[in-house]
Amino acid sequence: xxxxxxxxxxxxxxxxxxxxxxSTFAETQITxxxxxxxxxxxxxxxxxxxxxxNPGIKVKWVTLEEGVLRQNVTQxxxxxxxxxxxxxxxxxxxxxxxxxxWLEPVxxxxxxxxxxxxxxxxxxxxYDGTMYAAPFYGESSMVMYRKDLVKAAGMEINDRDSWxxxxxxxxAVNDPSKGIYGICLRGKxxxxxxxxxxxxxxxxFGARWFDENWKPxxxxxxxxEAVTFYVDLLTKYGPPGSSxxxxxxxxxLFNEGKCGMWIDATIAASFVTDPKQSKVADQVGFAQSPIAxxxxxxxxxWSWALGIPAATKNADAAQKFVRWATSKEYIQLVGKANxxxxxxxxxxxxxxxNPKFQKAAVFAEAELKAINSADPTDSTLKPSPYVGVQFAAxxxxxxxxxxxxxxxxxxxxxxxxxxxxxxxxxxxxDRQMRQAGYY
Numbered sequence: 001x002x003x004x005x006x007x008x009x010x011x012x013x014x015x016x017x018x019x020x021x022x023s024t025f026a027e028t029q030i031t032x033x034x035x036x037x038x039x040x041x042x043x044x045x046x047x048x049x050x051x052x053x054n055p056g057i058k059v060k061w062v063t064l065e066e067g068v069l070r071q072n073v074t075q076x077x078x079x080x081x082x083x084x085x086x087x088x089x090x091x092x093x094x095x096x097x098x099x100x101x102w103l104e105p106v107x108x109x110x111x112x113x114x115x116x117x118x119x120x121x122x123x124x125x126x127y128d129g130t131m132y133a134a135p136f137y138g139e140s141s142m143v144m145y146r147k148d149l150v151k152a153a154g155m156e157i158n159d160r161d162s163w164x165x166x167x168x169x170x171x172a173v174n175d176p177s178k179g180i181y182g183i184c185l186r187g188k189x190x191x192x193x194x195x196x197x198x199x200x201x202x203x204x205f206g207a208r209w210f211d212e213n214w215k216p217x218x219x220x221x222x223x224x225e226a227v228t229f230y231v232d233l234l235t236k237y238g239p240p241g242s243s244x245x246x247x248x249x250x251x252x253l254f255n256e257g258k259c260g261m262w263i264d265a266t267i268a269a270s271f272v273t274d275p276k277q278s279k280v281a282d283q284v285g286f287a288q289s290p291i292a293x294x295x296x297x298x299x300x301x302w303s304w305a306l307g308i309p310a311a312t313k314n315a316d317a318a319q320k321f322v323r324w325a326t327s328k329e330y331i332q333l334v335g336k337a338n339x340x341x342x343x344x345x346x347x348x349x350x351x352x353x354n355p356k357f358q359k360a361a362v363f364a365e366a367e368l369k370a371i372n373s374a375d376p377t378d379s380t381l382k383p384s385p386y387v388g389v390q391f392a393a394x395x396x397x398x399x400x401x402x403x404x405x406x407x408x409x410x411x412x413x414x415x416x417x418x419x420x421x422x423x424x425x426x427x428x429x430d431r432q433m434r435q436a437g438y439y
Contacts, residue, residue, distance in 0.1 A: 028317045030085040033062045033076075035069050035304060036248070038271055039137050039344045040088065043325060046333060050324050057317045066246070067190050074398070077102050082311040085318040089133055089307045090192070091124035091376070092391050092398070097307070098132030104308040106131045107319045113328065116348045121303050124376060133305035134326035138346025139267040140370035141200060141299040143287040146280055149173040149180065149260050157261070159288035160298075163204070163229060166261065166290045170237040173260035182237030184259035185230070188246035189409035191391065191401025196300055197264065198408060199390040199401075200289065202226040203297025208380040209392045209400075209429075214438040216429035218404065218422045226292070227418050231411055243413040255279060263289060265302070266370050269363035270341055286366035288373070297379035299370050300390035303346065346371055396432045403428040 034040045040063070047059050062084070064072060073087040077097060089097070097103045108114035108131060114122065121138040125131055143166075145157050153172035161169075170182030186197040199209070207222035217223065234242045239253060247264060251271060254262045255278040262268070275281040289299035306325060308318045324330060328350055334343045340360035343351065345367060351357055352368050361367075379389040386392035391401060407421035416424075433439065 027056055027058060028314050029058045029060055030314050030317050030321060031060045031062060031083065032086040032088075032306075032321065033064065033069060033073055033084040034088040035066050036063050037066075037267075037304065039267065040304070042334070042338070042342075043136070043344075046330070046337075049333060050321060053324070054317075054320055057320065059321065066192060070192065070398075077309045077311070080309075080311040082309065082313060084309060085312045085314045086306050086308055086321055088136070088304055090305060091301065091303055092192075092388070092393060094125040094131075094133040094305060094307060095127040095393060096395055098127035098130065102310055103132040104310055104312070104315055104319070106134045106308075107323060108134075112323055113350075116328065116350050118347060118349060118371065120301060120371060120374065120376075121347055124301060125303060125305050133303075133307035134322050135303040135305045135347040136326055137267055137344035138301075138303040138371060139265040140301055140346075140367070140374050141197070141264060141289055142266050142269075142366055142370045143261060143263050143289060144254065144268065144272055145169075145261040145285050145287070146173070146257075146259070146283050147285040148280075148283045150285070157285065157287050160295060161287065161290050163201075163290045163292050166263075167229075167233055167237075170233065170261060174237045179258055180260060181239040181253075181258060182260045183233060184239060184245070184250045184253050184262045184264075185234055185242065186246050186250065186264065187234060187238075187242040187409055187412050188244055188249070189402070189405040190246070191398055191405055193246040193405060194409055194412075195401045195405040196302070196390040198227070198230060198405075200297060200300045201230060203379055203381075203389070204290065204294055205229075205292040206294055206381040208382055208384040209397075210384060210386060210433075212383050212385055214385060214433055216400075216426050216433065218426035218429060223422055224418060227408055227411065227422065229292075230408075231418055234412060235414075243409045266363070266367040267344075267346065269367055270343075270345065270361065273341065273362055286363050288366070288370060294381045295373075296381050297374075297389050299374055301371065301374035301376055302390070396436050396438075400425075400429045400432050 044061050076083045121135050125133045155169045155172050174182030186194045205222045205226035253259050257280045272278050272284050273281050291298045306322045331343045340356045374389050376387050376389050404425040407425045410416045411418045411421040
C-alpha cells in the first residue's frame, strides 16, 4: 500500500487548492446595463435566484438614468467594445442593430414560448422575422387620474377624450395653493423622454416627422398647434419645473398626490395603484389617451428589452440570463414574491390570461387595450415612410429627436418661442437627412 509522507500530502493539498482556484477562475461574470426604472431595480433583487439556478454565472449590474444608458450602450455597441454582455434597449434599437449584425438573435428554443409574447411587442423587437431583444416589460401610454379630484370638480374623464376636454379638467382640478397641479407630463429633453410623449400627442394632431420624401415636417401647422397646446397646458396647469421632469419625476409627484392627471407609460399603473408606494392608490382611474383630430398614433408603443451585443465574450451565459429574465417563470416568481399587481407587464398573453393577475391588477384591461391599439406601421394621419409610433425607426432619428427634445424643452422653460424651437429642430433634422443621403 502506498504511503503518504508529509511531502506528498502537502503536494496533494496544493493540487486541491489549485483545482479550487481554477474552478473559481472559471466562473463567468456577465455585466448587465439597465435603466433605473422600478421593474429593473426589482429584477436585481432576484439575481440570487438566477445565480442559484445557474452555478458558475455571476451577474454584475450597471444601473443608469435613461439618457445616460442610451448614450453608453449605443457607444459600446457601435465601437464593439464589449463592456456589456446584456444591455437594456428598446424597439428603436433592436431592429436597427439587428439588421447591422450588432446583436445576437435571442435564443427562443425549447420552453421559452416566444409565441406567448404579444405580437406587437415581438414584432417591434424583430428584424426580418428574427427577435434581436427579448421584452422585459412592454408599454403603451394612457391617462392616469385622481377620481376623487375629478369628481369633486364635477368633471369626467373617458377613453379618447379630446385634448380640449383634458385641458378643461386640468383647469378644474388645478389648486397650487394645496400643492395639487392639474396635469403632469414629461418635459425633460430627450428623444425617449419628452419626445416620446410629444410625438404621440403630435400624431393625434395630425402631425408626422417626415413626409413621403423624408423631408422633415416640424414647421407644419400640425406640429405648431400640438407643441403650442402642450406648452400652454403645462405652463398654466403643470407643476413648476416641468421642463426637468420625465417618467420618474412625474411618478413621484403623482404618488405624492400632487397631480390631478398624468399621461404616461402604462407600466406606471402598477406603481400608482400600490399602496406601499402611492398615497392615492385607491383613487386612481384610467382612460385611453386623448386625441385632437385622429386616434392614429395617439398612444405610443415601447418595450424595455434585453439584448446581447455581438461583441460579448460570454454569449452562452448572456442567453441564459435573457431567457430567465423574460420568461413566464420569472413573472411567476415576481407574482409569488411581490403580488401579482407588481409583475412586469405588457409582454406575455399568459400574464393577462392569469386569473391572479386579473384580480390583482385593476389596470390590466386598460393597459392591454392601449398596447393592442398602437400600430407602428400606421401611426400618422398623413402617409409617412417610417415605422414607429413615438419615433422613426431610422439610425438618424436619435440625433434628430434629441435636438427636437432640447428645443421643445427650451420652449416649455420659456427660453424660446415654439416657432423658434421648431424652426431650429427642423433645420437640424434637414441637415441630418441631407448628410445621410435621404435626398
